Amino acid sequence: MNILILSNRDLASNFALNLLIPKLIGAHKVHLWLSGKVGKKRVLPEQLSRLKFFEQDLFNQLLSPLFSGKKIDKLKGFESFQPYLASELLEVNDINTPKTIARIKDLAPDLIVSIRYGGILKEDCINIPIKGVLNLHSGILPHYRGVMATFWALLNGDEKIGTTLHTIDDGSIDTGKIVKISTLDVQSNKSYLWHVLELYKQGVVDVFDTITSIAQDKKVLKSAQPKDNAYFTFPTNEELTVFEQQGLKLVDEQELLCFIRKNYL
Numbered sequence: 001m002n003i004l005i006l007s008n009r010d011l012a013s014n015f016a017l018n019l020l021i022p023k024l025i026g027a028h029k030v031h032l033w034l035s036g037k038v039g040k041k042r043v044l045p046e047q048l049s050r051l052k053f054f055e056q057d058l059f060n061q062l063l064s065p066l067f068s069g070k071k072i073d074k075l076k077g078f079e080s081f082q083p084y085l086a087s088e089l090l091e092v093n094d095i096n097t098p099k100t101i102a103r104i105k106d107l108a109p110d111l112i113v114s115i116r117y118g119g120i121l122k123e124d125c126i127n128i129p130i131k132g133v134l135n136l137h138s139g140i141l142p143h144y145r146g147v148m149a150t151f152w153a154l155l156n157g158d159e160k161i162g163t164t165l166h167t168i169d170d171g172s173i174d175t176g177k178i179v180k181i182s183t184l185d186v187q188s189n190k191s192y193l194w195h196v197l198e199l200y201k202q203g204v205v206d207v208f209d210t211i212t213s214i215a216q217d218k219k220v221l222k223s224a225q226p227k228d229n230a231y232f233t234f235p236t237n238e239e240l241t242v243f244e245q246q247g248l249k250l251v252d253e254q255e256l257l258c259f260i261r262k263n264y265l
Helices: 011-024 046-066 078-084 098-107 149-155 192-215 237-245 253-263
Strands: 002-008 029-035 111-115 133-137 160-167 178-185
Touching (some): 011 029, 011 078, 011 111, 029 078, 046 192, 046 253, 133 192, 149 192, 149 237, 178 192
Parallel strands (some): 002 029, 002 111
Antiparallel strands (some): 133 160, 160 178
């Protein structure tokens, strides 16, 4: 198949792409477009600014350029994906403009796969791929629609967090048909970022298995979401303080260093 992957320039996206793209090469033509951010530009609380530094700024500006892929058993930075792609790796933050829609039509993807992409796809984009659009959401739907679903699950004291692979059928957010939900036991001594990264290990397997089924014209079972009006936005200073008072962390530097050493260096 001809597949357009939409993702974001952050550590978790890069980890997920490293798990997915090598499995697709050879069997599919893969195109990759990245967003530079999630949501609108805003003033971040101090804790979220610190999280952004570790998962975006530090990774993109310093670490990703170093991960040249010279070691075949290690993961790659974003630019190192280029030799494996069927077109130029692009940063695209205006996914719904007429110019971008025309570019997607020129690519003529059979399937679009979104993983942490920073924009909301609208109907003109959704209607292009003949086999539809899949999105891997890092939360259990319908209960955790919106952003930072793992944060809210941890704040609420959930014993399990999860990913939901679902279709994107219209311009609404996280409302499509559910293909697969996978869960992970919460480890209270681990950080928010650790949990997010761990989620993508199984989440990417779900994406790959579904792509394989679609390519083989097998029926992919889908179920409509139960109605739930819950929608989560970025946490406030007060909610971040409660998170910390519960002994939870957004980022643990030692955890992150161990992750980088194990997977990239």
